[in-house]
Amino acid sequence: MAAEPLVHGPQRPADALLRDVHALDPRAALDARHDVRVRDGRIAELAPPGTLALDPDEELVEGRGHHLMPAFFDPHVHMRTPGQEHKEDLETGTRAAAAGGFAAVLAMPNTDPVLDSAPLLRSLREEAAREARVAIGFLPAITRGLAGEQLTEMAELRQEGAVGFTDDGRPVTSAGMLRKALQYQRLCGGVVALHEEDPTLSRGGAIHEGAVSAALGIGGIPTISESTMVARDAELAGYEDARVHFQHLSCAASVDAVAAAKQRGWRVSTEVSPHHLILTEEEVRGMDTRMKMNPPLATESDRQALIDGLRSGAIDCVATDHAPHAREEKEVPFEQAPMGTTGLETAFAALYTGLVLPGVLELALLVERMTAGAELFELTAHRIAPDEPANLVLVDLDAEWIAGERGWESRSENCCFAGRKLRGRVLLTLSNGAVVYRERAFSVVSV
Amino acid sequence: MNHLLSIDHLDREGIERIVAQAARFAEVSDREIKKVPALRGRMVLNLFYESSTRTRSSFELAAKRLSADVVNFAASGSSVEKGESLKDTVLTLSAHKPDAIVLRTPWAGASELVCKWCSAAIVNAGDGKREHPTQALLDVYTLKGRIGELDGCSIWIVGDVAHSRVARSNIVAFQRMGANVTVAGPPTLIPRGIEALGCDVRYTLDELPSADVVYALRMQNERMNEMWVPSIREYAATYQVNGRRLSPRQVLMHPGPVNRGVELSGEVVDSPQAVITAQVEAGVVVRMAVLYELLSGAGAPPSARTRPASVESTERQPA
Numbered sequence A: 001m002a003a004e005p006l007v008h009g010p011q012r013p014a015d016a017l018l019r020d021v022h023a024l025d026p027r028a029a030l031d032a033r034h035d036v037r038v039r040d041g042r043i044a045e046l047a048p049p050g051t052l053a054l055d056p057d058e059e060l061v062e063g064r065g066h067h068l069m070p071a072f073f074d075p076h077v078h079m080r081t082p083g084q085e086h087k088e089d090l091e092t093g094t095r096a097a098a099a100g101g102f103a104a105v106l107a108m109p110n111t112d113p114v115l116d117s118a119p120l121l122r123s124l125r126e127e128a129a130r131e132a133r134v135a136i137g138f139l140p141a142i143t144r145g146l147a148g149e150q151l152t153e154m155a156e157l158r159q160e161g162a163v164g165f166t167d168d169g170r171p172v173t174s175a176g177m178l179r180k181a182l183q184y185q186r187l188c189g190g191v192v193a194l195h196e197e198d199p200t201l202s203r204g205g206a207i208h209e210g211a212v213s214a215a216l217g218i219g220g221i222p223t224i225s226e227s228t229m230v231a232r233d234a235e236l237a238g239y240e241d242a243r244v245h246f247q248h249l250s251c252a253a254s255v256d257a258v259a260a261a262k263q264r265g266w267r268v269s270t271e272v273s274p275h276h277l278i279l280t281e282e283e284v285r286g287m288d289t290r291m292k293m294n295p296p297l298a299t300e301s302d303r304q305a306l307i308d309g310l311r312s313g314a315i316d317c318v319a320t321d322h323a324p325h326a327r328e329e330k331e332v333p334f335e336q337a338p339m340g341t342t343g344l345e346t347a348f349a350a351l352y353t354g355l356v357l358p359g360v361l362e363l364a365l366l367v368e369r370m371t372a373g374a375e376l377f378e379l380t381a382h383r384i385a386p387d388e389p390a391n392l393v394l395v396d397l398d399a400e401w402i403a404g405e406r407g408w409e410s411r412s413e414n415c416c417f418a419g420r421k422l423r424g425r426v427l428l429t430l431s432n433g434a435v436v437y438r439e440r441a442f443s444v445v446s447v
Numbered sequence B: 001m002n003h004l005l006s007i008d009h010l011d012r013e014g015i016e017r018i019v020a021q022a023a024r025f026a027e028v029s030d031r032e033i034k035k036v037p038a039l040r041g042r043m044v045l046n047l048f049y050e051s052s053t054r055t056r057s058s059f060e061l062a063a064k065r066l067s068a069d070v071v072n073f074a075a076s077g078s079s080v081e082k083g084e085s086l087k088d089t090v091l092t093l094s095a096h097k098p099d100a101i102v103l104r105t106p107w108a109g110a111s112e113l114v115c116k117w118c119s120a121a122i123v124n125a126g127d128g129k130r131e132h133p134t135q136a137l138l139d140v141y142t143l144k145g146r147i148g149e150l151d152g153c154s155i156w157i158v159g160d161v162a163h164s165r166v167a168r169s170n171i172v173a174f175q176r177m178g179a180n181v182t183v184a185g186p187p188t189l190i191p192r193g194i195e196a197l198g199c200d201v202r203y204t205l206d207e208l209p210s211a212d213v214v215y216a217l218r219m220q221n222e223r224m225n226e227m228w229v230p231s232i233r234e235y236a237a238t239y240q241v242n243g244r245r246l247s248p249r250q251v252l253m254h255p256g257p258v259n260r261g262v263e264l265s266g267e268v269v270d271s272p273q274a275v276i277t278a279q280v281e282a283g284v285v286v287r288m289a290v291l292y293e294l295l296s297g298a299g300a301p302p303s304a305r306t307r308p309a310s311v312e313s314t315e316r317q318p319a
Helices: A090-099 A118-131 A154-159 A175-188 A211-216 A224-240 A252-263 A274-278 A281-286 A300-312 A347-356 A363-371 B012-029 B054-065 B086-094 B110-117 B133-147 B165-176 B221-225 B232-239 B276-296
Strands: A016-025 A030-039 A042-047 A059-062 A067-070 A072-077 A102-107 A135-138 A164-166 A191-194 A244-246 A268-272 A392-402 A421-431 A434-438 B043-048 B069-074 B100-105 B121-127 B154-158 B180-184 B200-202 B213-216 B251-253
Touching: A016 A363, A016 A392, A067 A363, A072 A090, A072 A347, A072 A363, A090 A102, A090 A118, A090 A421, A090 A434, A102 A421, A118 A135, A118 A154, A154 A175, A175 A191, A175 A224, A211 A281, A224 A244, A224 A252, A252 A268, A252 A300, A268 A300, A274 A300, A274 A347, A300 A363, A347 A363, A347 A392, A347 A421, B012 B054, B012 B133, B012 B165, B012 B276, B043 B054, B043 B086, B054 B069, B054 B100, B054 B121, B054 B133, B054 B276, B086 B100, B086 B110, B100 B110, B100 B276, B110 B121, B121 B133, B121 B276, B133 B165, B133 B213, B133 B251, B133 B276, B154 B165, B165 B180, B251 B276
Parallel strands: A016 A059, A016 A067, A072 A102, A102 A135, A164 A191, A191 A244, A244 A268, B043 B069, B043 B100, B100 B121, B154 B180, B154 B213, B180 B200, B213 B251
Antiparallel strands: A016 A030, A030 A042, A067 A392, A392 A421, A421 A434
16 A cells, blocks of 8 residues: 655644634635634634633633634645755754645655655655654656656655655656656556746746846746746646646746646646745846746736636646755855745745735635645645644734744745735644644743 | 946936046046056955956056056956855955955856945946946947937947847946937847837848947857857858948947957958947046046045045046
């Protein structure tokens, strides 16, 4: 029998009464104040506010009307382990996830060595079982060494607990190679997640091709680099009736390609990052290396198309693409800097501040999109319902904070939202039944 | 002005101020003794991560004519080759307390970064393909000397705009001085979105006769290997500025070094319309004006603000 897809470190199941919280769970049609009891790590009881009595062995959490939501799920993070632990490791990375209200994450395989063999996956999962604060799953590589030339032993990897497969950081350039992976999916299952980029179009580029790249003299990456590959691979998925997930969509043309593929009934899904939903290429004018990511920040009309896609469902979920880099790696001239921004600790607040507060996106829809990743990867969605394991996040929507003002849980500080004033602060996170994060100033009344 | 990082940071008045100061220094260059004591005791550090002959030597000459001490630091043969980062190199060299750092790197925005790491006045002497502000200033100076005010004048910048920091700085500077700028070149070498800088775009030289000034850019051989153009031969046939294409009333400029027979024919380089050597000459006086403005002007840091005793010779108007 195949291994459980998600692993986490040793945890103490919580017994707690969350008193007078505003429970919001679109999947459970829940949007009202409640008392919520967690017993032995599971949601035991939901009742009208102020009606549940505190048991003597329970911890009391005064909700004060703060929002309790199903904890978020991030299908796209870089934990940099093994090999680049100076950027992040399983402990710091999952701590950052917990601080951002995420109860589960999926880690990418572009590590050193690349996660492309069963023994490596096994040892990584063992490490996660010692260190991971929240549940973590792994997407091993589609091709060995991410080289695009030879399939990994996908069936054995699945037996060992691979959630799916990806060559993230790189595209599978050869259509023939990808087709073989999609065919092999019939044997072993596992969603194939794709980083879409045509290297013959993106080569030499560091930012979005357009007015800003022209003004700065920095090589541009045209949006067709992504969108033509999305269109190609959607068609491959359709032809092979395969299950494909497109990672970090960044432009209008890609949204159109995915929407068209869905219209035809092809089994494709996609994600978008908070930075592509909030920021544009204009942020790059100051050549702040935290604004350098792949795919690059595009234009305002691309951003609007991504928001529309998220609302319409053309885009299924939010993923941070949390990509930590050490200070010395980012403290170099823009063109020399590696691509990537951290995102776990700011995702909810950035989207709440940037989209929900201005009335662009409903809060309930944001919560749905920040938790939808689980089902896309054939895992159980977090829900606020009796008997469900407690995967919960308590958020103070009115709290204002400056991103990074108290440092970061992540080992790296390359966050594109650093220094911004955000609204919405995670107070408490439960992952798989255990309290994994408490905001430092948040008082928990213990009895 | 504390630094000169981008031509964009100078308004028309700022450009005119530097050009006027350069004109005063030009008078000094014609004397037997070419030196003024304006920056005596100040140190100018030339920090060059790319090979450069004319820019580096003209900055060196400019600093010396102002009596400043000059230290040249080239990345090759230095600790940079041992893997020292730009930050550490700048911190190390800052320990010598330079008053100004003249920085040339292959990376856009490097001079902005260096500003954060030290207190010296920073002069961007070329950052990747982004900007070369002193080139733009010396081109404005040269052109004003030749044709007077630039208002309403039509300037064509011809060639490899995509890889040219000169093009980017000059598009901005020429427009700020009132000129209309058109960029022309192969579609593969005109960056998408360049018109956002306010210039017109052409892919042929058919309308070149409408230009008052033709500014040709260097076409590098390696661009052909990277398949930007099918061949240098075809490039020259389509975009070379030569005797057939250049009319006698037009002024010809080029930032150097020229590839004779590629972007320019030999005859136009040698023609009286070409101001290419005047541009080189202007390089020294304009860079003197920039260093002077940074190190003794109103915007200089407090330590450098004391006005040098003997500047009267520099304040006389040119004849």
